[in-house]
Each structure stands twice: as structure tokens, then as C-alpha cells.
Amino acid sequence: MKNRSKTIVVVILTLIMTFMEMSALPAALFCNVKIKDINPIYITLMLNFLLAFFICWLCKKAFIKDWWFGLQSEGILIGLRKYGLPAVIATILATIAFCIGLTPFDNKPTIWRVIVEGIVYYIGVGIMEELYLRGLLQNIIEKWFGERKNATLYAVLLASVLFGLGHILGALGQPIVTVIAKTVWATALGVYFGAVYVMSKNLWIPIILHLIINLCGIPFCFSTSNQYPTIALVTCLISYIFLGIYGVYIVREKQ
Numbered sequence: 001m002k003n004r005s006k007t008i009v010v011v012i013l014t015l016i017m018t019f020m021e022m023s024a025l026p027a028a029l030f031c032n033v034k035i036k037d038i039n040p041i042y043i044t045l046m047l048n049f050l051l052a053f054f055i056c057w058l059c060k061k062a063f064i065k066d067w068w069f070g071l072q073s074e075g076i077l078i079g080l081r082k083y084g085l086p087a088v089i090a091t092i093l094a095t096i097a098f099c100i101g102l103t104p105f106d107n108k109p110t111i112w113r114v115i116v117e118g119i120v121y122y123i124g125v126g127i128m129e130e131l132y133l134r135g136l137l138q139n140i141i142e143k144w145f146g147e148r149k150n151a152t153l154y155a156v157l158l159a160s161v162l163f164g165l166g167h168i169l170g171a172l173g174q175p176i177v178t179v180i181a182k183t184v185w186a187t188a189l190g191v192y193f194g195a196v197y198v199m200s201k202n203l204w205i206p207i208i209l210h211l212i213i214n215l216c217g218i219p220f221c222f223s224t225s226n227q228y229p230t231i232a233l234v235t236c237l238i239s240y241i242f243l244g245i246y247g248v249y250i251v252r253e254k255q
Helices: 002-023 040-062 076-083 085-102 111-145 151-171 176-200 204-222 230-254
Strands: none
Touching: 002 040, 002 111, 002 151, 040 111, 076 085, 076 176, 076 204, 085 204, 085 230, 111 151, 111 176, 111 204, 151 176, 151 230, 176 204, 176 230
């Protein structure tokens, strides 16, 4: 009964955090802060992240005290050195592709916009998504598979597919090719993050790698376009699929 209750809490918490990230609720109902040229939606989303983190912390303290997230400080540098180079290479390639595709830049943002929209916001995204997708969802799926062969791999893949499908909503309004590409590469990235989490047993490592990969979006701060250039679409798709393949490889090595 105790394990069943814990499972229910974890599933509900995962759904709550997913809803809060995708809808920006409840912060969107009362927060519309304008700071310099920063888009107010980013302030709203970050406030919602903080609310979600607080809810997660409360549930951990009250209902799932022994739930393992892997948020320890030990082994972070070792894990980054061991699994982080592919993410750094992919980020460099994607950033170059975005710079080429968005040139000539037609926007002059303040340093505050670059910091908030290009860095701070993605710190929140990395923590938020890794908490509920890897720390909660992937772990609970693996527990459901129990002692079955390749249970860990199946958990990584299933959580990653859901991660990819979740990006469809955020891509609405973009050309269908962009929607499909983002869904595929988000799934592949999910496999990579999930695999690194499995191998390192430290959630901070996929959180940091998630942030690093998202930094390739900084060039958008210097452009008024919200469309993905073709060169960036192709570069991201190929690079991230290779990261996903790498993720499958290292997980299968563990089996």
C-alpha cells in the first residue's frame, strides 16, 4: 500500500509539473511584469518554475521522503567530463548554424534580455524538465518495468517519446516541417539526457547539459524572426539524433 501511494503521488506530481510548464498557469493569471525589453512571458514562466519547484519540494518532504532524484554534488565534474563533450560539440554546431541562418541580425537587445531570455530562463527549463521527466517520470516507469530485461532502456525511450511529443505544443504556429523536426530531435535529446542520468546517477549532469544545448538559442535574441532557419533545422536534427544514438549505446552497455 505504501509503494502504491508513493506511485500515485509521483504520477500526480509529474502531471502537475507538466501542466504548469506547458500552460504557464497559475502564474499567467496574475503575473505580467515588464522589465526593459524582456518579453513578459519569460518572467511569467520563470515564476511558474519557482512555484513548481516549491510544490515538488513540499511533496518530497511530506509524501515521498525516500524518493531518489540524484541531486547530489558528488561526481558532477566527472560526469560532465565523461558524457558532456558530445553535447558541447552539438551546441557549437547548432549555434553556428543559427548565426548563419539568422544573419543579418536585425535586433539590438539589452544585455538584460540576453541574460534572462538566453540563459536564466533556460536554467529554469533544464531544472524543471529534468526534475519531472527524468527524476520523476523515467524513474517511475523503470520501477513499473521491474526486473524485465532492458527495463532501463525502455524507461529512457518511453520518457523521451513523451518529452518529444510535449514539444509539439510549443512549436504550434511554426511550419509543419519545424514541428516534426523539433519533435524528433527533442525525443533524441531526451534519450541522451535520460541515458546520462542513468549512467551518472546524478540529475545535475543532464540538467547542466540541457542548459548547454539550449544556449544555441541565444542568437534569436538578436533577431526579430521566430522561424527556424533551414540550416539550423538540419544541423540540430542531425546533431541531436546522433546524441540520441549515443544515449542508446551507453545505456545498452550498462544492461
